[in-house]
Amino acid sequence: xxxxxxxxxxxxxxxxxxxxxxxxxxxxxxxxxxxxxxxxxxxxxxxxxxxxxxxxxxxxxxxxxxxxxxxxxxxxxxxxxxxxxxxxxxxxxxxxxxxxxxxxxxxxxxxxxxxxxxxxxxxxxxxxxxxxxxxxxxxxxxxxx
Amino acid sequence: xxxxxxxxxxxxxxxxxxxxxxxxxxxxxxxxxxxxxxxxxxxxxxxxxxxxxxxxxxxxxxxxxxxxxxxxxxxxxxxxxxxxxxxxxxxxxxxxxxxxxxxxxxxxxxxxxxxxxxxxxxxxxxxxxxxxxxxxxxxxxxxxxxxxxxxxxxxxxxxxxxxxxxxxxxxxxxxxxxxxxxxxxxxxxxxxxxxxxxxxxxxxxxxxxxxxxxxxxxxxxxxxxxxxxxxxxxxxxxxxxxxxxxxxxxxxxxxxxxxxxxxxxxxxxxxxxxxxxxxxxxxxxxxxxxxxxxxxxxxxxxxxxxxxxxxxxxxxxxxxxxxxxxxxxxxxxxxxxxxxxxxxxxxxxxxxxxxxxxxxxxxxxxxxx
Numbered sequence: 001x002x003x004x005x006x007x008x009x010x011x012x013x014x015x016x017x018x019x020x021x022x023x024x025x026x027x028x029x030x031x032x033x034x035x036x037x038x039x040x041x042x043x044x045x046x047x048x049x050x051x052x053x054x055x056x057x058x059x060x061x062x063x064x065x066x067x068x069x070x071x072x073x074x075x076x077x078x079x080x081x082x083x084x085x086x087x088x089x090x091x092x093x094x095x096x097x098x099x100x101x102x103x104x105x106x107x108x109x110x111x112x113x114x115x116x117x118x119x120x121x122x123x124x125x126x127x128x129x130x131x132x133x134x135x136x137x138x139x140x141x142x143x144x145x
Numbered sequence: 146x147x148x149x150x151x152x153x154x155x156x157x158x159x160x161x162x163x164x165x166x167x168x169x170x171x172x173x174x175x176x177x178x179x180x181x182x183x184x185x186x187x188x189x190x191x192x193x194x195x196x197x198x199x200x201x202x203x204x205x206x207x208x209x210x211x212x213x214x215x216x217x218x219x220x221x222x223x224x225x226x227x228x229x230x231x232x233x234x235x236x237x238x239x240x241x242x243x244x245x246x247x248x249x250x251x252x253x254x255x256x257x258x259x260x261x262x263x264x265x266x267x268x269x270x271x272x273x274x275x276x277x278x279x280x281x282x283x284x285x286x287x288x289x290x291x292x293x294x295x296x297x298x299x300x301x302x303x304x305x306x307x308x309x310x311x312x313x314x315x316x317x318x319x320x321x322x323x324x325x326x327x328x329x330x331x332x333x334x335x336x337x338x339x340x341x342x343x344x345x346x347x348x349x350x351x352x353x354x355x356x357x358x359x360x361x362x363x364x365x366x367x368x369x370x371x372x373x374x375x376x377x378x379x380x381x382x383x384x385x386x387x388x389x390x391x392x393x394x395x396x397x398x399x400x401x402x403x404x405x406x407x408x409x410x411x412x413x414x415x416x417x418x419x420x421x422x423x424x425x426x427x428x429x430x431x432x433x434x435x436x437x438x439x440x441x442x443x444x445x446x447x448x449x450x451x452x453x454x455x456x457x458x459x460x461x462x463x464x465x466x467x468x469x470x471x472x473x474x475x476x477x478x479x480x481x482x483x484x485x486x487x488x489x490x491x492x493x494x495x496x497x498x499x500x501x502x503x504x505x506x507x508x509x510x511x512x513x514x
Contacts (some may be wrong), residue, residue, distance in 0.1 A: 014510075018512075019509060052489055058505075062505060069454070069458065073457075075497045075500055077461045083485075085484075086484035087481035087484060088470075089473070091468070094465060095198075095466055098458075098462045098465065102298070103292060103293050
């Protein structure tokens, strides 16, 4: 079953170890085969991977593109364990990512890692806006209520 | 603050672990209330999530054990094969020794020793099992290593059969060969002696002449026969036994005035190492066998690496689950957000980021700037 790809003008795509850059027209083509494929919107670079969850995604992306778990494995687990220590509520999600890697489904692992990024956005959003927690008491005025 | 996308993703993950609705309720509750949980009484749901994760860690631990068993099985086969390679090299040495020897007697001895080495190889192959599985014993010993709980990810390792060297290794037992032998009484042996006579001893196309004068004694004749390469002669006082390796023999005197009845040796059987062409064939077969062994060792080596890598990964996964489970009863979602921000800052300075960046520089991502 071939994968149908549609590229907008100037959009990029990675297939295997090549980068394909679309000139300034829309393009459509089909890709068959086993090389890794990533669309521009799904690619993180070491610069754009600037949060804990994005770094996890980035590590999985490296595994996917090289079809090799061993090189990044130690870094991956450092990131993952720090992530889980910071936010234990994510452990089940992280385990799902781990499981996909264990069973060799690296593309699925990438998809699941994306969910970590979304969840992290939630968490950080809560922390910076302080949403969901009780408002603090007003200033004491020394008077009985 | 509950976000539909978030709830769904958490639910899917937790349900896939435990398939209980409790997990869903508890997590949503935790996020909604930001409540800390210190014991089952505070909030039974979160407490049991931690337990659920520990249960999963235990399930993975079972998988880990079976991966460990597989590793031992492969290692046992590998050790067996190392010994077998040494034995095949020794068999090669025997064949070369036979090649260099001029005496059929010795060549037949080497052939017998070669066969003993084959028997040892078969014995080692039979002893290379671990816990009931022997990858060197052929049928029924294939190994399947499972990497996840529903067995959808697995590795099949095929067993080979070295318990009969004439099979996969192509090294059948040699025919040792039989020397020829015959007997004559001492009295008959000297019955034909006379002046000017001689004895002719013929075997394997070679003829030796022994003096057979009137004064020849049995002892003289026996000594002369024994001195011939590949021939031995001895007497027990009454009967003389003569043997020759390499062919049946005849012993006869020339003149017919006084006659010794011809003594013949019988029973010679051609041995595999008696002739050079046969030895060369054996050496070729050994070279092929060594290639087979090396190829198989390489296959097992690759299999071993795959299983060891999976085992290491599974162990790391269990560690992550335990970290999460231990901390799950302590955290609250506001803290988690703050923790995440702090982690983000720490990571900017970490070696992990650097190491991954350098890997990215070496793969296709370097083209994607």
